[in-house]
Amino acid sequence: MGKVNKGAGAIADVIVAGAGPAGTNAALAAAASGLDVVLLDEQDAAGGQVWRKPLDGLNGLPETAELKAGNALRERLIASNVRFLPGRRIWSVSGQYRVDVIGADNPEFFEAPHLIAATGAHERVVPFEGWTLPGVIGLAGATTLIKSGGIVPGNRIVVAGSGPLLTAVAAGILKLGGTVAAVVDIAPLGAWLKALPALASVPSLLAQGAVWTLAIGRARVPVYRGHAVVRALGNGRLEQVVIGPVDAAGAPVAGSDAFTIDADCLCVGNGLVAGSDITRCLRAGHTYDRLRGGVVPVLDDAGRTSRAGLYACGDGYGIRGAAMAESAGVLAGLAAACDAGAISAEEMQRRAAPHRATFAARRRFSDAMAGMMALRPEQVRAIAPETVVCRCEDITRGAIDAAIAAGAKDLNQLKHFTRCGMGPCQARMCGDVVAELLAIGTGDRAALGALTMRPPLRPVPLEALLGDFSYSDIPIPEPAPL
Amino acid sequence: MRRRCEDDRESITIMVDGRPLVARAGDSVAVALGLNDILKMRSSPAAGAPRGAFCFMGVCQECAIYIDGALRQACLTRVAEGMVVELRGVP
Numbered sequence A: 001m002g003k004v005n006k007g008a009g010a011i012a013d014v015i016v017a018g019a020g021p022a023g024t025n026a027a028l029a030a031a032a033s034g035l036d037v038v039l040l041d042e043q044d045a046a047g048g049q050v051w052r053k054p055l056d057g058l059n060g061l062p063e064t065a066e067l068k069a070g071n072a073l074r075e076r077l078i079a080s081n082v083r084f085l086p087g088r089r090i091w092s093v094s095g096q097y098r099v100d101v102i103g104a105d106n107p108e109f110f111e112a113p114h115l116i117a118a119t120g121a122h123e124r125v126v127p128f129e130g131w132t133l134p135g136v137i138g139l140a141g142a143t144t145l146i147k148s149g150g151i152v153p154g155n156r157i158v159v160a161g162s163g164p165l166l167t168a169v170a171a172g173i174l175k176l177g178g179t180v181a182a183v184v185d186i187a188p189l190g191a192w193l194k195a196l197p198a199l200a201s202v203p204s205l206l207a208q209g210a211v212w213t214l215a216i217g218r219a220r221v222p223v224y225r226g227h228a229v230v231r232a233l234g235n236g237r238l239e240q241v242v243i244g245p246v247d248a249a250g251a252p253v254a255g256s257d258a259f260t261i262d263a264d265c266l267c268v269g270n271g272l273v274a275g276s277d278i279t280r281c282l283r284a285g286h287t288y289d290r291l292r293g294g295v296v297p298v299l300d301d302a303g304r305t306s307r308a309g310l311y312a313c314g315d316g317y318g319i320r321g322a323a324m325a326e327s328a329g330v331l332a333g334l335a336a337a338c339d340a341g342a343i344s345a346e347e348m349q350r351r352a353a354p355h356r357a358t359f360a361a362r363r364r365f366s367d368a369m370a371g372m373m374a375l376r377p378e379q380v381r382a383i384a385p386e387t388v389v390c391r392c393e394d395i396t397r398g399a400i401d402a403a404i405a406a407g408a409k410d411l412n413q414l415k416h417f418t419r420c421g422m423g424p425c426q427a428r429m430c431g432d433v434v435a436e437l438l439a440i441g442t443g444d445r446a447a448l449g450a451l452t453m454r455p456p457l458r459p460v461p462l463e464a465l466l467g468d469f470s471y472s473d474i475p476i477p478e479p480a481p482l
Numbered sequence B: 001m002r003r004r005c006e007d008d009r010e011s012i013t014i015m016v017d018g019r020p021l022v023a024r025a026g027d028s029v030a031v032a033l034g035l036n037d038i039l040k041m042r043s044s045p046a047a048g049a050p051r052g053a054f055c056f057m058g059v060c061q062e063c064a065i066y067i068d069g070a071l072r073q074a075c076l077t078r079v080a081e082g083m084v085v086e087l088r089g090v091p
Helices: A021-032 A065-079 A139-149 A165-175 A189-199 A203-218 A277-281 A322-339 A345-361 A363-373 A377-381 A397-405 A411-418 A431-442 A462-466 B029-035
Strands: A008-011 A014-017 A037-040 A083-085 A089-094 A098-102 A107-111 A114-117 A121-123 A136-138 A157-162 A180-185 A223-225 A227-233 A240-245 A259-262 A265-270 A272-274 A286-289 A294-297 A310-312 A388-390 B011-016 B019-024 B064-067 B070-073 B084-086
Touching (some): A014 A021, A021 A037, A021 A065, A021 A114, A021 A322, A089 A277, A114 A277, A114 A322, A121 A139, A136 A139, A157 A227, A157 A240, A165 A203, A180 A240, A180 A259, A189 A203, A189 A363, A227 A265, A272 A294, A277 A310, A310 A322, A322 A345, A322 A363, A345 A363, A377 A431, A388 A397, A388 A431, A397 A431, A411 A431, B011 B029, B019 B029
Parallel strands (some): A008 A107, A014 A037, A014 A114, A037 A083, A114 A310, A136 A265, A157 A180, A157 A265, A180 A223, B011 B084
Antiparallel strands (some): A089 A098, A098 A107, A121 A272, A227 A240, A240 A259, A286 A294, B064 B070, B064 B084
């Protein structure tokens, strides 16, 4: 193969993909069992998005519970013998198991008989007219700016969508001294009240939510419950947000008054989509789970997938939140250690017991939160025909419906008809919504499965893979005698 | 976009479409542009519509612009002194 993809290789006992709460705990548990563990992450520091590390050199950021949890995790990682390699973008997983990454300089690959996928979730935004305007950003993206940069994303900010990130982002902006013009929550107050007993099952997290809600109330921020964004307006960038009431299912109420809020930034998100790229790429068994954020691998009670040596944990494999991700990570790390023969089955069960208990104790809270973030099919049905659904290729709801009418019956067909999913985001932004649109006709979302996942998992520059390859490296065989 | 905490990091200069722009070492290109009130980074290839950073975590690819001559995600690329940023993406 000459020098093609010649990147430095390394062998380990376990590779962990993703250094958030789940992956880092998996790596620590496996390493504490005596295994040689490589932990990879795209970002510069461990903590994932939820416990993201503030940039070095910034002072005076609020001392939040998430910052403390992240710092504690990072300290445990430094004190361990886990080989943590940040700044690595995984673009291929193959074999049993090989992980190819692009780092700052050269391509590298890692091989291990055990691979733990902990790649986290990404944002779901149900499209509306104008959501592609500069100044409209994801809710999760806003948390990143707030946590790592001490940044408020605009001068007058509307925070809209669904789930706990709404209050987290609005309170985060207020804490930094920013201005929140409105909070727009698709859930009616009744939905939150209904979830309250379940949320109260983890008092510390309920208290955190209460503190955020109080801060929003103290700042006299208007909170519109049972409302959603109708459209975003502006000339080249966001200037106004139009919102209107929705019914309990999330569909706009016909004939009701929409109204306009002036804003230069809209932070919007409708929950999270599990980023099960690695397990899908390796063709482990999967299932559709609306509550858990989409297509997720089928796991046993320790995070083992249907493929030997392949494990998954954290939000990438079912939205459960950081509260459960840590326990799930430890369990997956212990399972890998047990399967590798580093610890006995009895030892594994003994060490897993407290984490199984935590996992079980937080399930009710986690299910309630996941429920608030789950995709509302009626909201998808209400997308206007002229609204862009696929941002990469500017494909509208109308074009998708036309392809479905023309005979596209599954996701891969729809992709071929429309190019939805062929753009650089590889369907990460629109895939869940597009599947829901297709399911309107077929009636069975679960039967649609998922788009076929193949490498490259993320766009990678060809020159980075080639390294210093030159044509003279190509071996030319002797010509056959005539 | 505005920073609301103390920042001890050194100021550096990047070139954006030929114009010098002050940024702080350690920030991503997407943040540096945003703090300078540059939200539109490119036009979408199909409709030519204005686009800017959206997910800020490397997923959406909306901020993939030319940085030092190569297409890179502005939210995952840190600024460097003299870095050349072009506000254009794939044609």
